[in-house]
Amino acid sequence: MSLAAEAFVSQIAAAEPWPENAALYQPLKDDQILLSDCASSLAVQTYLRMCRLPIRVSYRANAEYMSPSGKVPFIHVGNQVVSELGPIVQFTKAKGHSLSDGLDEVQRAEMKAYMELVNNMLLTAELYIQWCDENTVAEITRPRYSSPYSWPLNHILAYQKQWEVRRKMNAIGWAGKGLAQVYEDVSQCCQALSQRLGIQPYFFNKQPTELDALVFGHLFTILTTQLTNNELSEKIKNYGNLLSFCRRIEQSFFEEHDGDSGTGSSSRFSKSPSLI
Amino acid sequence: MAAPLELYCWKGDWGLPSVDTDCLTVLAYAKFAGAPLKVHKITNPWRSPTGSLPALKTSEEGSVSQPSKIIIHLRKQKYNADYDLSAKEGADTLAFISLLEEKLLPALIYTFWLDSKNYVDVTRRWHAENIPFPLNFYLPNRIHGQQLERLRLVRGDNGLEPGDDVEKELYRDAFECMSLLSQRLGSHKFFFGDSPSSLDAYVFGYLAPLAKAKLPNGKLQQHLNSLDNLRNFCTNILTLYFPSEGRDPPSQKTSSQPEGGDCDNEPNRRRNQVLSVLVALGAMLGYAILTxxxxxxxxxxxxxxxxxxxxxxxxxxxxxxx
Incomplete structure (x- = not known):
């Protein structure tokens, strides 16, 4: 989206209230979505719930290709389409819904920095594990990613995606890392988050922010997703305060809403043995 | 203590100890931690033990190349600039380094390698003048290609022309990042109190080239210059930890840019002619034998x-x- 258009959009966005029929699009939940997309999608859903903005979740096999930036999830609000958490936060802010207004300048800088930490380490590690670890690719990623397509498109698209991710890993210097090093990085990231959280209920004390939504999205998804082994989730389980943080957000933003949020989230959250 | 560690990095210019962000980071960290390094300032990355710069040659573990790994290695040798940090400050360090990598680095790559004016007038010129023959015909393009690829992949879309939209988007992120850093720094001398830590080294590495290079298209620079505390932060580190570099540039600048460039080229040209004739002869002979x-x-x-x-x-x- 060009900047002029963006400025224009944010202006009209401010004028219109949040519509009832806002929708969030993501890949099929049961047999297509991958760890990283699931985490990003959960982060956005959590953020919108924290803002108390209603959203209907739609599952589409071609969500990735519907998104304006090629990344899922994206939301369709009124006649605008916005993808990824960062722009969505901007968008809701233009509509007058913001979680970070109470923070001072330094806190806001720290919040942004920690959000980049999650993107830079957790998200990249998820991508690495799901596209660069041969076991995971063969057993989970490729079958799931290509499930909506028939032969030969399923192979072509999966290889294309894998090739793209691997080149990205090369460019950012992750290609030389082994799996052990990646787990080590995840652990380091979790330690940093755990230190920052301390004994507070949320990262910036009483009030949840978009950082809490992002962290919850990633940690909860990692904890509740079955991979080829559970080393990744074990890394998080070393940090008790992160676990109780996930449980707290789950309870206060998902369980009470279960009645009206449809079946989507309740079935997912019911099979979360790792948290209870 | 065994022989001192050897560090290979890009040579300096523009009043900086090195022109490369990663090299600057490592050099600054080594100074902060007081690590006695034997520094080789070179202009040919192929002469480094890992084939890329910076590289640290160690006796036990071979050579390491990424700045984060070099810093970890120095830390293992008890050269630790982060010793006084609390656990929370350590976490903040990690977070702000991520912020730099995600938000500022793409804009830096854009400004130095993609913005056509800056690239032709400064970046490519510097590399072409400093990398030894015959690599100076090959390496600048290769590095350019790598940087472009990196930026394209990090942004995750295919169209990457040096155009207004891409530039504005990258610069908006970078402006925000610099403003956040400036707010975080406040009126402190360093990010965590009075002594420098690894975060200071990283921020210095990212910002110093921007502060010192003479770029024809300097939108990023202007923004940095408007943030007084960040600019002072860079000059402070330069004067405190790299005093020799700070003094050199005025004399070097005047002599090396206008005349030095020309008279350097003269002997090279003769050598180039001889070498190209030799290469051509070799190629002809090789072709004759092969066919x-x-x-x-x-x-x-x-x-x-x-x-x-x-x-x-x-x-x-x-x-x-x-």
Whole structure:
């Protein structure tokens, strides 16, 4: 989206209230979505719930290709389409819904920095594990990613995606890392988050922010997703305060809403043995 | 203590100890931690033990190349600038380094390697002048390609032309990042109190080239210059930890830019001519041998006597052919 258009959009966005029929699009939940997309999608859903903005979740096999930036999830609000958490936060802010207004300048800088930490380490590690670890690719990623397509498109698209991710890993210097090093990085990231959280209920004390939504999205998804082994989730389980943080957000933003949020989230959250 | 560690990094210019962000980071960290390094400032990355710069040559573990790994290695050798940080400050360090990598690095790559004016006038020129022949014809383009690829992949879309939209988007993120850093720094001397830590080294590495390079298209620079505390932060580190570099540039600048460039080129040109003639000759000869226009026969020892005049004959043939 060009900047002029963006400025224009944010202006009209401010004028219109949040519509009832806002929708969030993501890949099929049961047999297509991958760890990283699931985490990003959960982060956005959590953020919108924290803002108390209603959203209907739609599952589409071609969500990735519907998104304006090629990344899922994206939301369709009124006649605008916005993808990824960062722009969505901007968008809701233009509509007058913001979680970070109470923070001072330094806190806001720290919040942004920690959000980049999650993107830079957790998200990249998820991508690495799901596209660069041969076991995971063969057993989970490729079958799931290509499930909506028939032969030969399923192979072509999966290889294309894998090739793209691997080149990205090369460019950012992750290609030389082994799996052990990646787990080590995840652990380091979790330690940093755990230190920052301390004994507070949320990262910036009483009030949840978009950082809490992002962290919850990633940690909860990692904890509740079955991979080829559970080393990744074990890394998080070393940090008790992160676990109780996930449980707290789950309870206060998902369980009470279960009645009206449809079946989507309740079935997912019911099979979360790792948290209870 | 064994022999001092050896660090290979890009040489400096513009009043900086090195022109490369990663090299600056490592150099600054080493100074902060007081690590005695033997620094090789080179302009040919192929002469580094890992093939890329910076590289730290260690006795036990071979060579390491990424700045984060080099810093970890120095830390293991008890050169730790982060010793006084609390656990929370350590976490903040990690977070702000991520912020730099995600938000500022793409804009820096854009400004130095993609913005056509800056690239042609400063970046490519510097590399072409400093990298030794014949690599100076090859390496700048190769690095350019790598940086472009990196930016494209990090942004995750295919169209990457140096256009207004991409630039504005990258610069908006970078402006925000610099403003956040400036707010975080406040009126402190360093990010965590009075002594520098690894975060200071990283921020210095990212910002110093921007503060010192003379770029024709300097939108990012202008924004940095408007943030007084960040600019002072960079000059402070330069004067405190790299005093020799701070003094050099005025004299170096005046002498090396206008005249030094020209008289450096003269001897090179003669050498280039000789070398290119040699390369051409070699290529022609190689082609002749490969395609069989000229053939070289191995002569067995037993047939040496008999072959002596055949050999002569052959040589004549060769000359004719050539």
């Amino acid at each position: 069989g226009i000229v053939s070289i026969q191995r002569v067995q020892a037993q047939g040496a006597l008999e072959s002596s005049h055949r050999h002569q004959h052959q040589e004549e043939e060769e000359e004719e052919e050539e």
